[in-house]
Amino acid sequence: xxxxxxxxxxxxxxxxxxxxxxxxxxxxxxxxxxxxxxxxxxxxxxxxxxxxxxxxxxxxxxxxxxxxxxxxxxxxxxxxxxxxxxxxxxxxxxxxxxxxxxxxxxxxxxxxxxxxxxxxxxxxxxxxxxxxxxxxxxxxxxxxxxxxxxxxxxxxxxxxxxxxxxxxxxxxxxxxxxxxxxxxxxxxxxxxxxxxxxxxxxxxxxxxxxxxxxxxxxxxxxxxxxxxxxxxxxxxxxxxxxxxxxxxxxxxxxxxxxxxxxxxxxxxxxxxxxxxxxxxxxxxxxxxxxxxxxxxxxxxxxxxxxxxxxxxxxxxx
Amino acid sequence: xxxxxxxxxxxxxxxxxxxxxxxxxxxxxxxxxxxxxxxxxxxxxxxxxxxxxxxxxxxxxxxxxxxxxxxxxxxxxxxxxxxxxxxxxxxxxxxxxxxxxxxxxxxxxxxxxxxxxxxxxxxxxxxxxxxxxxxxxxxxxxxxxxxxxxxxxxxxxxxxxxxxxxxxxxxxxxxxxxxxxxxxxxxxxxxxxxxxxxxxxxxxxxxxxxxxxxxxxxxxxxxxxxxxxxxxxxxxxxxxxxxxxxxxxxxxxxxxxxxxxxxxxxxxxxxxxxxxxxxxxxxxxxxxxxxxxxxxxxxxxxxxxxxxxxxxxxxxx
Numbered sequence: 001x002x003x004x005x006x007x008x009x010x011x012x013x014x015x016x017x018x019x020x021x022x023x024x025x026x027x028x029x030x031x032x033x034x035x036x037x038x039x040x041x042x043x044x045x046x047x048x049x050x051x052x053x054x055x056x057x058x059x060x061x062x063x064x065x066x067x068x069x070x071x072x073x074x075x076x077x078x079x080x081x082x083x084x085x086x087x088x089x090x091x092x093x094x095x096x097x098x099x100x101x102x103x104x105x106x107x108x109x110x111x112x113x114x115x116x117x118x119x120x121x122x123x124x125x126x127x128x129x130x131x132x133x134x135x136x137x138x139x140x141x142x143x144x145x146x147x148x149x150x151x152x153x154x155x156x157x158x159x160x161x162x163x164x165x166x167x168x169x170x171x172x173x174x175x176x177x178x179x180x181x182x183x184x185x186x187x188x189x190x191x192x193x194x195x196x197x198x199x200x201x202x203x204x205x206x207x208x209x210x211x212x213x214x215x216x217x218x219x220x221x222x223x224x225x226x227x228x229x230x231x232x233x234x235x236x237x238x239x240x241x242x243x244x245x246x247x248x249x250x251x252x253x254x255x256x257x258x259x260x261x262x263x264x265x266x267x268x269x270x271x272x273x274x275x276x277x278x279x280x281x282x283x284x285x286x287x288x289x290x291x292x293x294x295x296x297x298x299x300x301x302x303x304x305x306x307x308x309x310x311x312x313x314x315x316x317x
Numbered sequence: 318x319x320x321x322x323x324x325x326x327x328x329x330x331x332x333x334x335x336x337x338x339x340x341x342x343x344x345x346x347x348x349x350x351x352x353x354x355x356x357x358x359x360x361x362x363x364x365x366x367x368x369x370x371x372x373x374x375x376x377x378x379x380x381x382x383x384x385x386x387x388x389x390x391x392x393x394x395x396x397x398x399x400x401x402x403x404x405x406x407x408x409x410x411x412x413x414x415x416x417x418x419x420x421x422x423x424x425x426x427x428x429x430x431x432x433x434x435x436x437x438x439x440x441x442x443x444x445x446x447x448x449x450x451x452x453x454x455x456x457x458x459x460x461x462x463x464x465x466x467x468x469x470x471x472x473x474x475x476x477x478x479x480x481x482x483x484x485x486x487x488x489x490x491x492x493x494x495x496x497x498x499x500x501x502x503x504x505x506x507x508x509x510x511x512x513x514x515x516x517x518x519x520x521x522x523x524x525x526x527x528x529x530x531x532x533x534x535x536x537x538x539x540x541x542x543x544x545x546x547x548x549x550x551x552x553x554x555x556x557x558x559x560x561x562x563x564x565x566x567x568x569x570x571x572x573x574x575x576x577x578x579x580x581x582x583x584x585x586x587x588x589x590x591x592x593x594x595x596x597x598x599x600x601x602x603x604x605x606x607x608x609x610x611x612x613x614x615x616x617x618x619x620x621x622x623x624x625x626x627x628x629x630x631x632x633x634x
Contacts, residue, residue, distance in 0.1 A: 011473075014473055015477050015480065016477075019477040023481075026489045134626055138618065141565040141618045142619070143576070143618075144573075145573070145592060146615050150608065150615075157602060255577065256484070259576075271488075271577065286481060
């Protein structure tokens with residue numbers, strides 16, 4: 001167990017380091033001069049150079065990477081080019097907003113996806129299964145803004161059931177905030193449903209075909225008991241991994257939903273930072289998504305180890 | 318072991334594992350390869366074609382796809398109006414006999430823009446998917462067959478890339494290199510490479526334990542010959558399925574980039590860009606300007622997924 005944990009942590013640090021390299025150098029190949037981008041085309045060249053020096057963008061690449069990563073390790077995410085203040089409060093507020101939306105989407109999609117997948121597995125190969133599987137796959141490939149538009153037209157514009165903007169405004173009650181977040185959450189639910197249902201289905205089919213399920217059926221247990229106590233316990237393990245890894249997607253994939261519904265989340269923040277060539281904001285935002293993803297994967301690995309005694313005792317796979 | 322932390326599904330892009338896709342611990346999917354490789358080899362191609370044509374989902378998908386291909390090629394001849402012709406006297410008019418899909422804020426005919434808008438997306442998506450499949454297959458074969466340090470190092474890099482939602486990586490690079498048809502194609506192809514590589518790697522690892530691989534090596538075949546001459550034909554069904562599913566996600570990616578303003582640029586007719594330009598009008602009730610392009614994207618994606626699913630069903634049968 002201890003070696004397993006250490007190995008996981010080591011791999012996690014390695015992944016994060018590679019990620020930081022990718023993010024940093026991807027940010028550096030963006031063309032354009034940050035000083036010029038901030039001050040506009042009419043500013044004097046000397047002013048642009050002075051700002052570049054102040055921002056430190058005229059230093060060699062390696063020096064900039066080292067000072068950036070050094071700052072990050074001390075909890076300093078850098079200074080935004082656009083706002084000229086620390087990046088961190090922006091990231092923190094945006095992350096909080098995105099998490100609200102993501103949690104809502106998860107609360108809706110996880111039970112739906114698992115139920116859908118288990119039903120599909122119980123009817124494997126029949127039309128119920130085909131309908132759930134193909135619908136799930138189709139929904140997960142339809143871009144969020146497409147389903148978002150259809151939802152806005154139907155529920156926002158025609159039926160007027162739900163508000164079409166995600167932000168309820170300052171001081172709104174939690175219930176009012178929730179009402180504003182339902183419409184933006186549904187496109188995310190659509191994309192995630194297919195994944196979760198597919199994994200739940202695959203896991204359930206595997207468990208249904210196992211020896212222990214056959215034994216349970218043969219010793220005369222009622223079907224409901226077999227499914228609840230023997231099938232589900234085993235089939236949901238892989239699904240946990242899928243759910244955890246989707247956190248990364250959710251927070252990043254929010255770019256589109258947050259833009260469409262004009263919501264001040266992490267996706268929207270990164271999008272605007274890319275448009276404005278605000279590298280420190282962009283790099284910090286993208287890295288935060290990576291960290292959330294890696295942490296979620298780690299949590300999933302730990303959960304599976306805890307829930308599956310075979311892995312705990314064996315200590316390795 | 319390198320992929321052992323990796324998830325069964327990647328962020329942003331649902332994993333291509335079909336309805337019956339047992340998870341493997343390497344994070345890829347075993348997919349239909351195991352069974353399909355054997356049956357596919359033994360069944361003659363014409364028989365498989367007949368099976369495919371008898372599937373209603375394949376038929377529906379093929380008809381819709383064909384419709385859009387015709388629009389892409391002959392769009393300018395079919396479209397009732399010039400998609401670029403502005404008529405400010407008749408802007409924002411709702412659907413009518415003269416303009417079936419209404420007009421946009423510049424008085425352009427929405428139906429004509431939807432028809433002609435099929436062109437760029439139908440050029441970019443297949444090319445990008447072919448590029449990603451070729452590169453991903455080569456990389457996946459090398460990772461799965463060579464294993465060892467190569468697999469470990471490349472596996473870590475793939476893992477780090479997959480930690481980021483692919484839309485974010487794509488738009489980082491499109492911002493850097495400029496949104497031309499060529500750059501969008503190449504970038505989506507490169508973003509798909511690690512995703513496809515992971516699937517191929519998992520399939521190759523299954524094949525590697527088959528008797529024919531050591532036999533080929535004992536006969537003195539070199540690594541390249543074993544990979545491309547022996548293993549590749551056997552993992553081909555998995556690659557075909559992966560290709561068709563990725564085609565669906567390429568539509569997702571191109572449309573999303575356009576929506577975010579990093580894809581096809583206005584005034585060229587494009588579904589994603591038109592939605593992006595007009596969704597503000599939803600609040601004023603001009604739903605036809607965004608709903609019809611949105612339905613066009615949804616229908617194209619669904620058609621590709623129907624075809625992908627039918628092919629997978631036939632190969633696994």
